[in-house]
Amino acid sequence: MTKHTPTTISFFGNFGTTNFGNEATLDAMLSRLRLLFPGCEFCCICTGPENVVATHGIAAVPHTIRSARIWDRQLPLSKRLRMATLGLSEELREYARAWRTLGGSDLLIVPGTGLLTDAFGLSGWGPYGLLKWALVARLRRCDVMFVSVGAGPLRSASGRRVVRWALSLAAYRSYRDVPSRALVEATGLRVEDDPIYPDLVFGLSPPAKAAVREGRPVVGLGLMEYSEAYSTASPLRDTYERYVKSLVGVVDWLLDHDYDVKLLLGDRDADTFVVDDLKATLRERLATAGDGRVTYHPIDSVDDLVSQLSATDLVIATRFHNVLMSLLLRKPVVAISFHHKCSSLMGDMGLSDYCQDINTIDAEALIAKFEGLAEHSNDVERTIAQRLEGARSALDEQYEALFDEPLDGSLAARAAATSA
Secondary structure, eight states, rough: OOOSSSSSSEEEESSSSHHHHHHHHHHHHHHHHHHOOTTEEEEEESHHHHHHHHHOOSSSEOOOOOOSSSOOOOSSSSHHHHHHHHHHHHHHHHHHHHHHHHOOOSSEEEEHHHHHTTTTTTTSSSHHHHHHHHHHHTTOOOOEEEEOBBBBBSSSSSHHHHHHHHTTTEEEEESSSHHHHHHHHTTTTOOOTOOBBGGGGSSSSOOOOOOOOOOOOOOEEEOOOOSSTTTSSSSOTTTTHHHHHHHHHHHHHHHHHHEEEEEEEEEEEHHHHHHHHHHHHHHOSSTTTTTTSEEEEOOHHHHHHHHHHHHHHEEEEEEHHHHHHHHTTTTEEEESSSHHHHHHHHTTTTTGEEEEEEOOOOHHHHHHHHHHHHTTTTHHHHHHHHHHHHHHHHHHHHHHHHHHHOOHHHHHHHHHHHOO
């Protein structure tokens, strides 16, 4: 693994999108590496290169420009053969483009997020693209690092093989939770030397605590598009309908108990329709539909999300990074767990009692957890503060192990000032 000071570092991931968890992950690692290596150049291989250039001021390229598919079992064999010829030709050009892009890079880093899954197939943002770029990086003598990554679900034998091959090319691998490492181990890869470190977003410094507000307490309600493919091992068909119905019941209860509600998103493009569904169901159930006490303001960036979360007192959230960023802001939070990463996060933060499985969701169960959270909010805040300190220390340890660069006092002060 490279130990000399890198001059060029490339990142790989689903960045430059409206998924604010992914964007916060890139921001966390890029901010730290800019402090450690001020003269280094960066390039991001991603979904939305134009957005990465505009937001982060670094070079960026699309992870793929291939348009032709290689195979489609629905077509006659003769057409499939022509498709394969065109698709393979484009794929060879993709390898050539990856070769050019990684020229001069010392490191290819996959920073966090949950790319190790075949939930949506092998191509696109499936694990094949990851394998391709990792392979070219190795051919370019560029070290590959998977840093605090998440894994799962891995439902197919081919998906497990591709993930294993991609990870086997790495000079360094770490995972953000125990279940992710266990899933990788189940692919046949030896993982006993692979450490577990917290999610990279814990490395961001939270803004100053918001001033005490007057009026009714505000509950942030984080909504999420539900995908059966990327959820628990045995998802139920009616989960989304019960999810919306349960949240409406919770909102009704909150309004009756003198709370205001602020609707929050973690992915602007994917989650907006959930707001519409919730509002429509609220109108059917409540004559006034909240009468101005249920508010929603569009969220277009990580900063917007942080600002909205800062204006809450307690949070109920579904998206993983909505939960994590609530914790970063020391907000007591109930997590609606749709994936092992959510329950693992709450367990690691000592908050398993406030985690609700989405498959067994109902309004009464969620309200009971919220009541417990509100009653013990001071103790919960102290627990969060203690665990946050441990998470940040662990991430400092990981950066030092990776780069032989301890984050000394002056760097730590600059990191806090930069992230605030």
